[in-house]
Amino acid sequence: MSNPLREISLRPITKDNLEDCCRLRVAPEQDDFVERNVGSLAEAYVTPEYHPLAVYDGEQMVGFTMYGEETPGRWWVIRLMVDQRFQGRGYGKAAMLALIDLMRERHGCDEIVTSDVPGNPIAEGLYVGLGFRATGEIDEDEIVMLLDLNA
Numbered sequence: 641m642s643n644p645l646r647e648i649s650l651r652p653i654t655k656d657n658l659e660d661c662c663r664l665r666v667a668p669e670q671d672d673f674v675e676r677n678v679g680s681l682a683e684a685y686v687t688p689e690y691h692p693l694a695v696y697d698g699e700q701m702v703g704f705t706m707y708g709e710e711t712p713g714r715w716w717v718i719r720l721m722v723d724q725r726f727q728g729r730g731y732g733k734a735a736m737l738a739l740i741d742l743m744r745e746r747h748g749c750d751e752i753v754t755s756d757v758p759g760n761p762i763a764e765g766l767y768v769g770l771g772f773r774a775t776g777e778i779d780e781d782e783i784v785m786l787l788d789l790n791a
């Protein structure tokens with residue numbers, strides 16, 4: 641898939657960018673939609689199958705994502721957030737496109753799963769716009785959505 645923002649990159653979390661990552665915040669009314677990044681990083685620390693990544697535009701960190709193989713052969717986008725200062729500029733979509741490319745190239749994924757908290761129309765619009773479709777499954781009260789990269 642083509643990436644609309646030239647400068648977008650996904651980079652590992654290191655001791656040099658950890659604090660920036662933990663300082664990123666969604667808008668207060670979005671707090672229920674996503675775990676704080678510090679919590680996601682703690683999950684990744686104890687779950688080797690999880691891969692946390694910072695989303696950059698150039699040298700500016702704008703968001704955070706995390707993907708992983710939840711069960712053998714089933715790859716998930718586990719987290720996605722864009723800091724409230726940078727939302728609505730195409731970063732969420734660009735990060736997803738970059739992550740889809742990475743998951744396909746690095747892990748050979750031909751299906752990618754994510755889930756969406758009901759009542760989050762921005763995330764739903766983002767995922768549906770990229771081709772994700774609801775599977776009918778509910779996971780911890782969230783709507784499971786699947787992207788078939790061979791479709």
Ligand SMILES: CC(C)(COP(=O)(O)OP(=O)(O)OC[C@H]1O[C@@H](n2cnc3c(N)ncnc32)[C@H](O)[C@@H]1OP(=O)(O)O)[C@@H](O)C(=O)NCCC(=O)NCCS
Pocket residue numbers: 666667670673674720721722723726727728729730731732733734755756757760761762763764765766769
């Ligand atoms: C969801 C989120 C990552 C989107 O990031 P973003 O950078 O603001 O999104 P983008 O600017 O790339 O827009 C992507 C799509 O979102 C939808 N969208 C963006 N802003 C929207 C708005 N104000 N109203 C409705 N839909 C909107 C559109 O479908 C848009 O696609 P389009 O531009 O092709 O129409 C961001 O809103 C966020 O961090 N939300 C809080 C955390 C969260 O909900 N994470 C998802 C957990 S399931």
